[in-house]
Amino acid sequence: MPDDRPPPPPVRAPRFGVNYTPARGWFHHWLDFDLDDVRADLDSVAALGLDHVRVFPLWPVFQPNRTLIRPRAVDQLVALADAAAERGLDVAVDGLQGHLSSFDFLPAWTGTWHRRNIFHDPDVVAAQEEYLTTLAAALADRPNFLGMTIGNEINQFADAPHPDPDRVDPAGAARWLERMLAACDKGAPGGFHVHAEYDAAWYQDGHPFTPAQAARLGAATVVHSWVFNGTAQRHGAAGTATEHHAAYLIELSKAWASDPHRPVWLQEVGAPAPLVPPDRAARFTEATVTNALDCADVWGVTWWCSHDVSRELADFPELEYGLGLLTNDGRIKPAGAALARMAALWRGREHRPAPRRTALAVDVGGAEAAPDRSVCGPGGAFFEAWAALTARGVRPAVVLADLAHDPGHLWARGITEVLRVDDVTGAA
Template structure:
């Protein structure tokens, strides 16, 4: 099992890509490496690299490659995301897709062709780095496809599949052997029947199934931030994702999980319980915590919880959650946290419309899963259509 963090630069957050500092990056990554992690997830801002549909900035690609090199010096592998996309409540979409130039990012042929160019260029810029873990197409890009996004880019499920097929192929065209090519969706894909990006898309495209677990999605409201329904949500979501697999050896990667302070009042305890439970998931590829550093208070208009999600403060001081993360990594690597095999199975009826909502954290299926889990590992989940 791999352990990592989503890297949020301490000085200027992701806006730091505007005036990239290798010195600041090395300081941040040195602290991150000290936690005992083996990788980071890196998120350059898409509009800064491709500010015009026909322009992909070489200097911006070089900055990304420099971060990968610095990480390699410190023993860290790097997964690079492409379409940012959406980060911490802010959208970063280039001007050639908005207002007077608004076009659908999923269905406009010219736009999709330009996205392929961008993904190929970004992948090629880091392809020769020996510490490249992989390429993810973007961060929760499916949130652009439907409500509650205020100005969505509508797409059908078949259109979403074709978009993923083309961009995955673009990344694979430049990625070296062994590098993961993945895509990441927020949990509406699993819990919202109106979301055009579906669970089958998560398992049909890319080399691993990606999950992002956030308990402000209803779990904490129903069970409390430290209740079993919250501390076990990441495990449940990973098992739900695995239920859709056609290949039993396909890995699941918990690529985002964090302790949001708007619903969790003890971050270290939430982290420990979450990691202890999710570690029992069969074939779990890794746990990548959100995030490395807090958002600095000089940056305005973020939701309050975003200012306190880091393992380090914005001035680089390790927080109690960061210390607990390092402790849990060491304990899990040493086998000090027992991981028992699960023997129970629950069947989700995916043959009827509404099955995604029925699997949500406030619904009876999840309550039944928690009851069956007791104090041990949660049941495996299978689909009625698969059985």
């Protein structure tokens, strides 16, 4: 058979960055924005040898009324981007914040007496479009602006376990994502505009945000890898499934991608204590990055997060306080030193992992809606089989059961062998 697979994209070094959590005031810093504090934080990020930051405007601060997008807040965001540029850092901006570290930040005009569904109320959706377009347009001429993420894990508003979900069906979620991405592109045409979901999109049966949407809409597929989802509880901090969880999500996402070389951005990953004890954080960081970069087409790794949350701030889940690569006073922690070493190791180095010739077929009851996707989550038959194969030294790709006998699909992805879950569990 002639090798008519789509040509791979140009080979380049993977990007290394961090989700920027201000050392003073956390994301509440937008309420009393101090550019000198921001500059100091970014100095400490740049000292790690990283090349980009992901930043988080708080939606209620930037758009406190449906028809008011505060010009001063937008100017402060641009000032932050310019400060990053001075330090050699590119900037990716999230828009609809949305949800951060267990706290919801929704503007008053969507709740209580003004309760409206954020995914399909026409006035709310129009205001969201205007807001995303405004932020993107304000940054469009900055050469260090990468693009917009619609919002941080905004899918958590759409379904349980959220205590007051904004219900939407999969078709409605797809329409909303397409409109928001178009709004970003209107403001900054051709930007690296994406959307980001937490792992319910991959693991939760019936969740309205689907793997197909994640892997086909936007400039790249975004994955957020958190091992407190049951992975570390089942497999331990040093378990194969734990240290390969990010790689697993990357490979899982590729099963749904229409483009065999679609870029995948590991946009959030961190070492949550005590499931990953502080004395193992550096090892976990190195293993996670190494294993993720053993997958093809990885755009980059953006660690969560830059600075610890100050103990002066109340009511965060305990694990959130210590996720920083740096302390509040800018001292580098072991995980920070580990990520700095990995960034230095990969700087200027081509990312060209060997092909994954063996694939494990996943049956989720149909590719589009994925009604049985819980098999992909920790404890699910597919998840555990993939981890078992990996522990045996296999480097498994993932292929949808619907496509497991499609020679064109397998050829395009370089897959020469397809295994089923029963092939793995029967040999255990």
